[in-house]
Amino acid sequence: MTPDVPLIEVRGLRVGFHTSGGTVAAVDDVDFSVRTGETLAIVGESGSGKSVMSLSLLRLVPSAITSGEILFHGEDLLAKPAHAMRDIRGGRIGMIFQEPNTSLNPVQTIGDQIVEAIQLHEAVGKAAARARAVEVLELTGIPSPKARMRSYPHELSGGMRQRAMIAMALACRPELLIADEPTTALDVTVQAQILDLMRELKANSGAAIILITHDLGVVAEMADRVAVMYAGRIVEIAPVTDLFDGPEHPYTIGLLSSMPSIDGDSDTLTPIEGSMPDPLALPAGCRFQPRCPFAIKRCAVEAPPLETVRPGHLSACWRAPLLETLTRGGQQ
Amino acid sequence: MTSPNNATLLQVEGLSKKFSVAGRWPWQKRTLSAVNDISFSIAPGETLSLVGESGCGKSTAGRMLVGLTAPSAGRILFEGQDLSGQTASQQRAMRRRIQLIFQDPYGSLNPRMTVGELIAEPALLHGLADRRSANDRVAELLGLVGLAKRHAGRYPHEFSGGQRQRIGIARALAVEPRLIVCDEPVSALDVSVQAQIVNLLQSLQDRLGLSYLFISHGLSVVRHISHRVAVMYLGNIVEIGPKAAIFDQPSHPYTRALLAAAPVPRPGARQASVALAGDMPSPLDPPSGCRFHPRCPFAIERCRREIPALTPGGDGRLVACHRWQEIPAFQANAPGAQHAPKTTRLLALYRQAAANSNSRMSSN
Ligand SMILES: Nc1ncnc2c1ncn2[C@@H]1O[C@H](COP(=O)(O)OP(=O)(O)OP(=O)(O)O)[C@@H](O)[C@H]1O
Ligand SMILES: Nc1ncnc2c1ncn2[C@@H]1O[C@H](COP(=O)(O)OP(=O)(O)O)[C@@H](O)[C@H]1O
Numbered sequence: 044m045t046p047d048v049p050l051i052e053v054r055g056l057r058v059g060f061h062t063s064g065g066t067v068a069a070v071d072d073v074d075f076s077v078r079t080g081e082t083l084a085i086v087g088e089s090g091s092g093k094s095v096m097s098l099s100l101l102r103l104v105p106s107a108i109t110s111g112e113i114l115f116h117g118e119d120l121l122a123k124p125a126h127a128m129r130d131i132r133g134g135r136i137g138m139i140f141q142e143p144n145t146s147l148n149p150v151q152t153i154g155d156q157i158v159e160a161i162q163l164h165e166a167v168g169k170a171a172a173r174a175r176a177v178e179v180l181e182l183t184g185i186p187s188p189k190a191r192m193r194s195y196p197h198e199l200s201g202g203m204r205q206r207a208m209i210a211m212a213l214a215c216r217p218e219l220l221i222a223d224e225p226t227t228a229l230d231v232t233v234q235a236q237i238l239d240l241m242r243e244l245k246a247n248s249g250a251a252i253i254l255i256t257h258d259l260g261v262v263a264e265m266a267d268r269v270a271v272m273y274a275g276r277i278v279e280i281a282p283v284t285d286l287f288d289g290p291e292h293p294y295t296i297g298l299l300s301s302m303p304s305i306d307g308d309s310d311t312l313t314p315i316e317g318s319m320p321d322p323l324a325l326p327a328g329c330r331f332q333p334r335c336p337f338a339i340k341r342c343a344v345e346a347p348p349l350e351t352v353r354p355g356h357l358s359a360c361w362r363a364p365l366l367e368t369l370t371r372g373g374q375q
Numbered sequence: 376m377t378s379p380n381n382a383t384l385l386q387v388e389g390l391s392k393k394f395s396v397a398g399r400w401p402w403q404k405r406t407l408s409a410v411n412d413i414s415f416s417i418a419p420g421e422t423l424s425l426v427g428e429s430g431c432g433k434s435t436a437g438r439m440l441v442g443l444t445a446p447s448a449g450r451i452l453f454e455g456q457d458l459s460g461q462t463a464s465q466q467r468a469m470r471r472r473i474q475l476i477f478q479d480p481y482g483s484l485n486p487r488m489t490v491g492e493l494i495a496e497p498a499l500l501h502g503l504a505d506r507r508s509a510n511d512r513v514a515e516l517l518g519l520v521g522l523a524k525r526h527a528g529r530y531p532h533e534f535s536g537g538q539r540q541r542i543g544i545a546r547a548l549a550v551e552p553r554l555i556v557c558d559e560p561v562s563a564l565d566v567s568v569q570a571q572i573v574n575l576l577q578s579l580q581d582r583l584g585l586s587y588l589f590i591s592h593g594l595s596v597v598r599h600i601s602h603r604v605a606v607m608y609l610g611n612i613v614e615i616g617p618k619a620a621i622f623d624q625p626s627h628p629y630t631r632a633l634l635a636a637a638p639v640p641r642p643g644a645r646q647a648s649v650a651l652a653g654d655m656p657s658p659l660d661p662p663s664g665c666r667f668h669p670r671c672p673f674a675i676e677r678c679r680r681e682i683p684a685l686t687p688g689g690d691g692r693l694v695a696c697h698r699w700q701e702i703p704a705f706q707a708n709a710p711g712a713q714h715a716p717k718t719t720r721l722l723a724l725y726r727q728a729a730a731n732s733n734s735r736m737s738s739n
């Protein structure tokens with residue numbers, strides 16, 4: 044595979060749900076791609092569509108109406124038969140969720156679960172699968188991995204369960220790891236351990252990671268590139284330093300201004316006023332317009348497309364490049 | 376921010392809580408020391424934060440203050456009076472002055488009551504309003520927390536997480552408390568909503584002179600909102616002091632580890648990993664000596680044997696560590712821990728524009 048061909052490429056992805064109030068598009072026309080060895084972080088507030096989008100990559104959203112293309116090694120996952128998807132899930136594409144309890148079976152030992160996952164995807168004998176299971180548990184830094192093979196999930200702490208889930212996701216040597224808020228439920232100390240672990244594993248295996256989070260601190264530490272989602276759309280996407288050193292979407296700036304300053308010297312925070320729009324009553328024009336302090340007349344009428352501001356840095360805002368526009372004077 | 380005055384509103388002395396839990400077999404009883412001999416005070420208008428890993432005893436400490444959990448030992452003095460040595464009715468009157476708000480306001484709000492009823496209830500119960508004055512009081516409280524009068528007729532499920540937290544705060548304010556125990560009040564909220572609630576708590580403190588015990592594991596919010604900070608580990612306070620002392624020059628190895636683990640929103644800004652190994656041990660089997668010794672990079676033989684006492688460490692702090700004076704200085708902020716100049720400009724423009732559009736909105 045040549046390095047320029049993305050490992051996964053998503054084109055025009057739409058994920059809709061029928062609800063009593065009408066059809067909602069939880070993900071609305073999203074494009075992005077991830078290369079081998081790259082970590083793409085997807086950041087946004089709750090309800091912005093991060094989980095639905097990442098689960099839909101594996102066709103794991105029941106009752107969703109999905110359209111667009113999800114090209115994995117150039118082949119459209121949306122066009123594959125169900126059994127082929129079962130092979131890919133947990134095989135070439137691994138998953139880690141926020142709540143380990145939803146993906147670990149409470150009545151089966153950790154070891155049996157990992158062995159089963161390996162044997163489901165590869166024709167290896169029991170002994171070889173067990174050896175591999177111990178090996179991946181050891182990789183995740185779980186103390187005495189052999190003994191832990193015999194533990195049930197409830198016997199482990201939150202951090203250890205998360206490690207066990209990572210071990211399971213890694214057991215089949217995935218090319219892509221999708222991690223949905225893998226550390227949100229953990230203490231900062233354990234979070235730091237898990238993030239270190241993910242970084243190390245990526246460096247050693249060369250796998251790509253799609254990391255979903257709402258924490259800009261985690262993004263800054265982990266990502267190579269960042270996509271910011273708002274109300275079902277990607278509003279900004281950029282290499283991580285470009286995003287933090289020169290954000291080009293007002294929503295991204297709003298997220299930063301809501302956080303206490305890094306050195307702790309701010310007196311008041313500037314929150315983003317209001318709240319996310321109801322997916323059944325999206326504003327016309329730019330979806331961020333009702334909350335945007337930089338909005339101009341055009342924003343209420345026309346939806347801004349996601350366009351290149353600088354090479355590799357895309358923003359969906361009529362006023363990008365922001366600093367140039369805003370300091371040119373004569374607004375509105 | 377108002378600076379708190381020196382008088383003491385709340386004084387906690389040697390507070391402990393032991394739970395009796397089932398052991399390996401149901402007939403075996405074991406003692407779990409959730410909170411272990413903690414002491415602190417809170418001045419009027421002051422915010423003291425309690426930080427530490429999950430299970431270290433923060434909520435249990437908070438619940439003892441509001442009377443939801445009975446202490447196993449120790450004293451709670453509120454406005455100079457010992458809460459434990461009082462009659463039930465005296466206690467009820469005192470307890471009203473200490474209120475609690477939770478992480479999940481939804482779980483604590485009766486779904487069948489309207490917001491107006493929910494807010495009026497505590498005031499009626501304590502005789503602070505009658506049926507006739509209740510409506511006005513509800514309107515006033517809704518205004519105070521940034522909700523509108525028309526919200527009074529709606530039910531909790533019609534509100535977002537942030538709005539429900541506002542309802543929880545209005546309910547706590549209804550009985551005119553002087554101290555509010557805030558147990559992870561913003562942990563479940565998105566950053567933008569978190570900022571709205573933090574601003575609300577601070578402005579209420581300024582206007583009403585409230586004191587807060589702010590329980591959180593979000594260090595950046597703690598740094599923003601606190602006057603003083605207490606760090607807990609396995610039921611003990613290991614370091615307590617003014618915010619600046621704790622964040623700029625943490626003395627206790629555990630405080631340092633907590634600060635070092637917090638992610639910073641600037642690529643490359645966090646120090647090379649000083650990640651703390653392992654998990655917090657179970658409070659059923661606390662380690663001997665210094666309870667932090669199995670995870671402490673500076674532990675020596677003495678730490679295994681001797682429990683370190685909280686001792687003054689200069690700049691108003693207390694530290695419980697045998698070695699805090701010998702271990703190398705800790706640099707809390709990496710040099711890169713600031714926004715890039717362009718981002719700083721954009722943030723300033725954003726704040727200015729947000730302030731302008733707010734004043735435009737409130738003037739029409
Ligand atoms: N009613 C109870 N019976 C037995 N043990 C309890 C009880 N309540 C709390 N504990 C134990 O006491 C310890 C401290 O619990 P507490 O809820 O105060 O922790 P916390 O610091 O608030 O944690 P978190 O950050 O997860 O909220 C824990 O080990 C907990 O399991
Ligand atoms: N099964 C479903 N039926 C209808 N709406 C849904 C369903 N699942 C998610 N949604 C909606 O899709 C939007 C995005 O949700 P989600 O992806 O979970 O957000 P995030 O992960 O960013 O917090 C939300 O408005 C949510 O309410």
Ligand code: SF4
Nearest residue numbers: 329332335342360361
């Ligand atoms: S398009 Fe207009 S409303 Fe939307 S983010 Fe840009 S300036 Fe704000």
Ligand code: SF4
Nearest residue numbers: 665668671678696697
């Ligand atoms: S007393 Fe010893 S083990 Fe405890 S924190 Fe200090 S150096 Fe570490």
Ligand SMILES: [Mg+2]
Nearest residue numbers: 093094095223
């Ligand atoms: Mg989600």
Ligand SMILES: [Mg+2]
Nearest residue numbers: 433434435558
């Ligand atoms: Mg708690």
